[in-house]
Amino acid sequence: xxxxxxxxxxxxxxxxxxxxxxxxxxxxxxxxxxxxxxxxxxxxxxxxxxxxxxxxxxxxxxxxxxxxxxxxxxxxxxxxxxxxxxxxxxx
Amino acid sequence: xxxxxxxxxxxxxxxxxxxxxxxxxxxxxxxxxxxxxxxxxxxxxxxxxxxxxxxxxxxxxxxxxxxxxxxxxxxxxxxxxxxxxxxxxxxxxxxxxxxxxxxxxxxxxxxxxxxxxxxxxxxxxxxxxxxxxxxxxxxxxxxxxxxxxxxxxxxxxxxxxxxxxxxxxxxxxxxxxxxxxxxxxxxxxxxxx
Numbered sequence: 001x002x003x004x005x006x007x008x009x010x011x012x013x014x015x016x017x018x019x020x021x022x023x024x025x026x027x028x029x030x031x032x033x034x035x036x037x038x039x040x041x042x043x044x045x046x047x048x049x050x051x052x053x054x055x056x057x058x059x060x061x062x063x064x065x066x067x068x069x070x071x072x073x074x075x076x077x078x079x080x081x082x083x084x085x086x087x088x089x090x091x
Numbered sequence: 092x093x094x095x096x097x098x099x100x101x102x103x104x105x106x107x108x109x110x111x112x113x114x115x116x117x118x119x120x121x122x123x124x125x126x127x128x129x130x131x132x133x134x135x136x137x138x139x140x141x142x143x144x145x146x147x148x149x150x151x152x153x154x155x156x157x158x159x160x161x162x163x164x165x166x167x168x169x170x171x172x173x174x175x176x177x178x179x180x181x182x183x184x185x186x187x188x189x190x191x192x193x194x195x196x197x198x199x200x201x202x203x204x205x206x207x208x209x210x211x212x213x214x215x216x217x218x219x220x221x222x223x224x225x226x227x228x229x230x231x232x233x234x235x236x237x238x239x240x241x242x243x244x245x246x247x248x249x250x251x252x253x254x255x256x257x258x259x260x261x262x263x264x265x266x267x268x269x270x271x272x273x274x275x276x277x278x279x280x281x282x283x284x
Contacts (some may be wrong), residue, residue, distance in 0.1 A: 017201025017276070024269040048204035053192075054275075055208045059276040060244055062215045066225035067129060067245030073121040080138055084116050084145045085109075 014038050019049045023056050093147050097161055104152050116145060118132040119162055123169045129241055130173035132230065170246065174256055176236070186235035191274030205284035228278040236271035244267050 008024050014022075014035075019042050025031050026039050103111035123144060127137040155164060156245050194202040215221045229237060242253040243264070254264045 005244070006210070016201055017195045017199040020193060020273070021269075024092055024265070024272070047096075048201060051204065051207045052201070054271060055280065056276050056282075057280060058208055058210065058212070059272055061212055062210070062221070062279070063229060063240065063244050063272075063275060064247075065115050065212075065215055065228060066222040067241065068225070070125050071220050073125045073162075076116070076124065076141075079108040079122065080141070081113070081116050084142050085112055087142060087146050088112060088149050 010030075014042055016049055016052075019043075019046070020052060023053060026053075027057065074081060098157070101157070101161065104149075106130075108193065112149070115148075115161070119165050120145070122162070123165060126165070126166060126169055127173050129226075129245070130170070130238070131176065136176060140169065140172045143176075143219065144172040147172065170242075174238070177234070180277060183236070188233055188236055188270050188274055189218065191232070192270065205280055208280075208283040210283040213239055214257060224282060225279065228275055230264075231278060232271060232274055236267055236274060239264055239267045240271040244272070 003056060019039060022031060022035065022039060026036065043053065092126045098122045100111055101112065102117060120141065124137055124141055127140050127144075128134075129249065131137045131140060144165065148165055150167070155161070159251065196202055215225070225259065229240065238257060239253060242256060248256070250261050250264050250268075253259075253268075257264070259267070
């Protein structure tokens with residue numbers, strides 16, 4: 001397929017909106033090969049979708065990082081520790 | 092905690108050693124509370140869920156096989172307690188996810204494509220302000236989407252496991268996860284784009 005044909009195909013079959021709908025499937029390798037090719041070709045001519053894809057990937061990475069951050073932990077209040085321990089049924 | 096220390100602690104817990112229970116709560120409690128705070132917005136709910144998690148763990152000690160670390164085992168129990176608590180609470184009507192998703196022109200182009208993000212992974216690692224901003228943005232997501240994002244992208248549970256925990260179909264989890272990520276991307280775009 002040459003670029004002109006590809007662009008025609010893209011123009012008629014996948015808009016940026018559709019590309020964005022397929023981002024997750026693309027990243028997880030779940031797109032059928034034809035759609036995968038169309039997706040990749042769209043990226044070669046659409047910098048906005050490239051930016052979107054990159055920021056989507058960054059969102060996942062940063063969310064994971066920030067979400068796992070446990071640096072905010074501090075010792076438990078003593079009354080909470082006591083409440084937990086006193087709720088324990090002794091054998 | 093080293094494996095040998097942990098095995099000794101488990102032994103002491105099983106024999107009913109009071110000091111071992113105190114040690115367990117003091118060692119793992121603070122981290123578990125942070126985990127619960129991701130799921131439950133109210134401090135009191137977090138504390139109640141923490142108490143429930145430890146009581147469940149105490150009662151299940153005989154079944155702890157040591158296949159994972161105590162910390163991982165307690166973490167999973169705590170998340171289950173948070174999800175049970177959320178399920179038991181009367182849900183307030185959440186904001187539609189469509190309010191957070193990208194907007195498009197009639198020709199299918201994005202309405203406000205914005206610029207490439209200026210943030211780097213390294214700055215997110217080192218900059219506390221960025222991490223706080225990201226956490227606040229996650230908290231701002233509608234609850235049913237936030238839970239999926241937390242389980243899949245932060246807890247790294249599988250799609251199947253997430254579907255089971257939330258009583259949803261696998262297809263539904265995939266669709267909602269994509270929307271949750273899109274919504275979070277839109278929220279962060281206001282700061283990084």
